[in-house]
Amino acid sequence: MLAEEFEARHGSQPLGFWSAPGRVNLIGEHTDYNQGFVLPFAIDRRAVVALGAAPDARPTARVSSTFSAEIVEIALDDLAPDALDGWSAYPLGVAWALAERASAAAAAASGTRTDLPGFTLHIHSAVPIGAGLSSSAAIECATAVALNEFWQLGLTPKELARVGQIAENQAVGAPTGIMDQSASMLGRSDAAVFLDCRSMQTESVPLGLGAEGLEVLVIDTRVSHDHATGGYAARRASCELAAATMGVESLRDLAPADLPRMQEELDDETFRRARHIVTENDRVEETVRRLETSGPRAIGDLLDASHVSMRDDFEISVPELDLAVEVSQANGAIGARMTGGGFGGSALALVPHAARPALKAAILKAFAEQHFRRPDLFVVQPSAGATMEGQTRD
Known part of the structure; x- marks a missing residue:
């Protein structure tokens, strides 16, 4: 079907199809840009791109999508962060970042710039937008693997x-870390990605949910958020201030034992922001230890504590997220927390299969009683990362 849509929009057949997943962050929120630890997993909701050569070999980038009637076209030479906006900044930002990297590599190798062929791209995404499941990284990573192959760049995942992170930071203007793109690129079935955001070392951590009769229920509150707006940036600035005041490169360099000294040297708000990061890093490492030694039923209290920290110290929750977590905890969930950057989006609940129907009914009832929008409830499976889906011709 995507091939037919591509042809209808662009008058030609695509060369192939590439996809990348959204992600759920099991635990480790706002720790990534503090050079800390995160534990996300890729989910079974994906963005798919169809890619073809530009018509008449023009050196242009032309993008369209199933969620907009707009077709955006720009010369490759004109790609730059300040030339991009709206939804097309995600795929075109990736094209810009890849082109910059390819040109730098060519100049270093031969002293000349590389001429990249133009392309046409059509996007479809099944990752909910604004739900905290990183629909943006799914689009970025699907575009990245497609162009990496089309331009024969040979870059690793x-x-x-x-x-993808450079595109999001500089082209989109969202000051996010590298967690989302790492999960989307490196995900594996039935496993989470344990990422050290300083060294960039990764470890695949088996989750074993099915063997324990568990599943991850996502509660999309349908309260939309936007990382390019001020709340996210303000939290990042507080973290940078705390690190500078404490004389460390990042909050990664502080441990729970440092909290008394931090409380003495930081103002109350900055201290609470920093305390969330320091304790969250500790929770991520403990979650990995328990998954490896005791299994997923042992991590519930860590998920619960993570939500309290985000609600009270980092102050990024909203009433809908708090309600989703509280109702989940009261109706059979092993643990629950908001997931994603906050200010809206989704919560997750680690729940036994048998408890899911009653939990869903309780959440819907509670939201209706509070006159909140009806949430979207669905189970996600830990899934594989970005990949080529197929070719239409050689």
């Missing part, structure tokens, strides 16, 4: 994750 970790390098492509970095490209």
Whole structure:
């Protein structure tokens, strides 16, 4: 079907199809840009791109999507962060970042710039937008693997994750870390990605949910958020201030034992922001230890504590997220927390299969009683990362 849509929009057949997943962050929120630890997993909701050569070999980038009637076209030479806006900044930002990297590599190798062929791209995404499941990284990573192959750049998945982050930071203007793109690029079935955001070392951590009769229920509150707006940036600025005041490179360099000294040297708000990061890093490492030694039923209290920290110290929750977590905890969930950057989006509940129907009914009832929008409830499976889906011709 995507091939037919591509042809209807662009008058030609695509060369192939590439996809990348959204992600759920099991635990480790706002720790990534503090060079800390995160534990996300890729989910079974994906963005798919169809890619073809530009018509008449023009050196242009032309993008369209199933969620907009707009077709955006720009010369490759004109790609730059300040030339991009709206939804097309995500795929075109990736194209810009890849082109910059390819040109720098060519100049270093031969002293000349590389001429990249133009392309046409059509996007479809099944990752809910604004739900905290990183629909943006799914689009970025699907575009990255497609262009990496089309332009024959030979970049590794970790390098492509970095490209996606650069696009999000500089082209979109969202000051996010590298967690989302790493999960989307490196995900594996039934496993989470344990990422050290300083060294960029990764470890695949088996989750074993099915063997324990568990599943992850996502509660999309349908309260939309936007990382390019001020709340996210303000939290990042507080973290940078705390690190500078404490004389460390990042909050990664502080441990729970440092909290008394931090409380003495930081103002109350900055201290609470920093305390969330320091304790969250500790919770991520403990979650990995328990998954490896005791299994997923042992991590519920860590998920619960993470939500309290985000609600009270980092102050990024909203009433809908708090309600979703509280109702989940009271109706059979092993643990629950908001997930994603906050100010809206989704919560997750780690729940036994048998408890899911009653939990869903309780959440819907509670939201209706509070006159909140009806949430979207769905189970996600830990899934594989970005990949080529197929070719239409050689």
